[in-house]
Amino acid sequence: MDIRDVIRQFEEIMAATAFAEGGEFDTAREILNERRKVLLVLTGMESDMKAGRYAVNLCKRIGAGLEILYITNDASKKTSLNVYLKELETKGIEYRIAERENSLKEDIKRFTDKEKNVHFVVVDSQDLEIDSEIDEKKRLEEWERLKCPLVLVSGLART
Numbered sequence: 001m002d003i004r005d006v007i008r009q010f011e012e013i014m015a016a017t018a019f020a021e022g023g024e025f026d027t028a029r030e031i032l033n034e035r036r037k038v039l040l041v042l043t044g045m046e047s048d049m050k051a052g053r054y055a056v057n058l059c060k061r062i063g064a065g066l067e068i069l070y071i072t073n074d075a076s077k078k079t080s081l082n083v084y085l086k087e088l089e090t091k092g093i094e095y096r097i098a099e100r101e102n103s104l105k106e107d108i109k110r111f112t113d114k115e116k117n118v119h120f121v122v123v124d125s126q127d128l129e130i131d132s133e134i135d136e137k138k139r140l141e142e143w144e145r146l147k148c149p150l151v152l153v154s155g156l157a158r159t
Contacts, residue, residue: 016028035065036063036064036119037064037065037117038059038118038120039068039111039112039121039122040068041069041108041123041127043104044070044074044080045080045127048080048127049084050124050154051122055122065096066094067111068097069097069098069108070100071099071104072099104123109146119149120150121146122151123152124152124153125152126154
């Protein structure tokens with residue numbers, strides 16, 4: 001946890017205190033009990049940036065923080081991640097990043113099981129690598145067990 005997280009938590013506690021002092025106990029409980037998050041899954045592909053923009057807009061609309069799950073084992077793709085993170089910083093968007101090298105589905109499920117306040121998972125639809133209608137149906141059934149909505153963003157066509 002870095003200093004920005006501590007400051008954000010302190011601000012939330014102070015806001016909840018102000019609502020409680022004003023008699024708005026339900027609002028105070030909501031502030032303390034719910035810190036909304038959007039999980040953005042990046043794999044280092046160019047098409048991820050469309051999903052990234054969608055996730056940022058979603059965070060702004062619902063007042064959520066951005067969690068980034070970066071899944072790749074190719075260090076050369078990290079430059080696109082660094083460009084995206086600089087863009088987030090210039091826009092003043094707070095984020096946390098977790099890097100993984102395992103499978104997309106396993107890492108997303110593990111992350112959402114651990115982090116209870118994830119409201120949406122945003123991923124580029126091409127990162128799911130669905131090859132046929134039969135494969136698509138089987139994979140979609142597996143994703144139905146996810147504890148929050150999976151938002152598929154259609155990115156650039158891969159060649």
